Amino acid sequence: MKVLAINGSPRKGGNTEIALRETLKVLSSHGIETELYQLGGRQVHGCTACNKCRQMADGKCHIKNEVIQECIDKMREADGILLGSPVYFSDVSTEMKALMDVSGYVMRGCGNPLRRKVGAAVVVARRAGGTNTFDSINHFFLINEMIVPGSSYWNIAFGKEKGDVLNDTEGIKTMHTLGENMAWLLQKINR
C-alpha cells in the first residue's frame, strides 16, 4: 500500500512540506509506503480546455505538461493521496490549482481511476483562509469519488516562516491524527 503526498508549496522544506512529512511519518509507522513529490515551484500549465484528454480518454494531458503528467501517473498508482498546499490569498497555490484542474479533467475522462482511493488535504496558513483552501482540495477529492478521512480538527496548521508550523502543537497533532485515521481506513478497505 502506498500514499503519495504532493507538496504544492514552491518553498521546499517549508511549512507545507513539514506538515506533510508529519502525516507521512505516522502512515509509515503503520507499514505504509510513502512518497513526497515536489510540485510547487515547477513549471506547470493549467487546463487549456482543448478537450483532447476527453477525445483520447487515455489518461494523458495533451499539452506540454510533464510535471502534471508525472503527478497524474503517480496518483493513479497510489492507494492514498495527500494534497498539501500553503494558503495563498485564501486558496490553494497556483501549482496545486493547475494539478487539480488538469488531473481532475483527465481522470474523469478516462473512467475515473481515482474512484475509492483515499484522499486528504494538508493546509498551512499564516493566519486566515485555511478552511477555504481545505474545502477547495476536498471538492477535488469528492467529485472524483474518493473517500476522505477526517481528523480531530480540519487539517490546517499555522506558520509563517519556514519551520514555524512546528510551534503549532495542535496543528501538528491534527496531522498526526489524520495519519492515524488514513492508515486505519486504508488498511480496512485494502484487505
Ligand SMILES: Cc1cc2nc3c(=O)[nH]c(=O)nc-3n(C[C@H](O)[C@H](O)[C@H](O)COP(=O)(O)O)c2cc1C
Ligand atoms: C503569495 C502568498 C499569499 C499568501 N496568502 C495568505 C493568505 O491568504 N492567508 C494566510 O494566512 N497566509 C497567506 N500566506 C502565507 C503562507 O500561507 C504561509 O507563510 C505558509 O506557512 C507558507 O507555507 P510554506 O512554508 O509551505 O511555503 C501567503 C503567502 C504568499 C507567498
